[in-house]
Amino acid sequence: MKWLWYIFREAWVNLWTNRTTTVVATLTTAFTLACVGIFLLSYVNLRNAADWLQEDIKVIVYLDDGVSSAETQELEEKLKEDRMVAAIRHISKEEALGEFRSQFPSDSHLLEGLGENPLPASFVVTPAPSYRSPDAVSRWAERVLTMAGVAKVDYNQQWIDALAELIRYIELTAIGVGVILCAAALTIIANTIRLALFARRDEVEILRLIGATNAFIRIPYFLEGALLGACGSALALGMLKLGFELFRHQIASAGRFRGIENMVSFFPLSICLIFIAVGMGLGVAGSMVSLRRFGEGRG
C-alpha cells in the first residue's frame, strides 16, 4: 500500500509546492462555476415556479346563455368523462353574480342597471396532472370550444406561454454559458497542472527511467486536478448559497415581494453533489489535456 500512499502524497506535494497557483486556480474555477451555478439556480427556480403555476391551472368553460339545464348536465357529464379533466365545478349564472358581488362590492351597482343578470354560467375545470402543460391545455381548449353550448374557454394562457418561453430561453442560455464557462474552468485547471508538470519534469523523467508506468506517473496529477475541481465547485456552491440567502433576505424585507422568499429554493443535496462531481470531472479532464500536451506518455 506504500505506492498508494506515495500517489496521494505526491498529489498533495504538487498542490502544496505550487500553492499560489493552486489557490488562484481554485478561486478562478470557483468564480467560473459560480456563474454556471447562477444560471442553473435561476433555471431550477423558474422551472419550479412553472410547475407550481401549472399545478394551479384552472380552465373556465363559459356556457351560452340559452343552454338548458339538461344540456348543461349533458355537457358536464361529457367533460367529466374526459381524461384531461381531474375535477369540475359548475357555477350557475346566479352563483357567478353572487361571486362578483362578494369580490367587487363597490362595483355591484354596475350590473343592476342592466336588468337581467349578464354573467354567464360556467364550468371551472382542473386539468389532470399529465395534461397541465401549456400545449396540452391549449389543444384541449380548442376541442372544448367546438362543443355545443360552449361560448368561450378561458385560462391564463398568455402568462403560462410567456413563462414557458422564458424557461426555454434560460435553458438554452444556461447550456450555452455553461459549456463556455466549463471550458474556461477546464482550461484553468489544465494550465495549473501543466505548470506543475513543467516544474517537476525532471522528476517525471526519473520516474520513467526507473520503470514507473504511465498510470503511476499520471494518477497524482489526476488526483490534483480532481481536488482542484472539487474545491472550486464546493467554493462556488458556498458563494452561491451566500448570495442566495442574501437575495432571499432582501426579497423578504422588500414588502412588495413578500411571500416569494418562501417559493424560491436552493439546490437540493443531489444537485449539489452532482455539481461537485462535475467540478471533479472537469479537473480530471484538465489533467488529461495537460498530460497529453506535455507528452509525458513517451516511453
Place this chain on the structure above:
Amino acid sequence: MMATDAMIQLIHVSKSYDRRIALSDVTLEIGKGEFVLLMGPSGAGKSTLLRMLIGEERPDQGQIFVQGRNVSRLKQAEVPYLRRKIGTVFQDFRLFPQKSVFENVALPLIVQRASVTDIRRKVTEALRAVGVEHNKDQLPHSLSTGERQRVCIARAIVNGPVVLLADEPTGNLDPERTAEIIELFKLINARGTTVIVATHDPHVMALVSRRVITLTQGGLAEER
C-alpha cells in the same frame, strides 16, 4: 537468434539524429555477469547505446536483445517492465531533491508496488552495500558528490537488476571517489550483475582490467 549466455546483443544497429550518425552498424554481444567498459569521446554514441538498451530510443536499423527479449520491438506499455530489470546510474545523479536518501532509493520498489516490509529490508541492504546507510534520513543536497553517486547506485541496485548501466558515473568525481565508485561496481558485478560503464575517462580504464569496447563516431572501433 541469441546465444544463451548472452545478456545483451546488438545486431547491425544504426541510429541517426537529423542526418548526424549516432551509431552505425554496431554488432556486439555482452555475456551474463560481464563487466564492460564502453569507452569513447563525447558524441561517440555511448549514451545513445545505453538509451537504446532501456528502450528510451529505438534503432533506425538492426535489433537489440536484452535477456533474450527484443527491446527494439517492445510496445510502449512494456518499456517500464524492461526498465525494472535494468538499473541506471547517471552522471548528474538525478535524485529527487525534496526526498530523503531512503525515499529516493525506495522509489523503484514503490513503483513496483513492493510491500512496506520488503521496501524497508531492500533499501537498508542497498544503502549498506554502497556505504551510505547512516545518511538515510538526509536530503540529497546535504551530501557530498561521492555520497550522492552512491545513493544513485543504491537506487539502481535496490530491486536486484540483471544489468547495471552507468553513464559517465565518475564525471563529477575526483580520482579518489572515482576509484571508490569503480570498486563498488566491481562488487556489484561480483554478485552476478552484468555491468556496463560508459565513460570517456582513461583513468577509469586503468582501474578496470576488464573488457573494453571503444566507440568512435558511432562505430565500433576497438574491442579488447
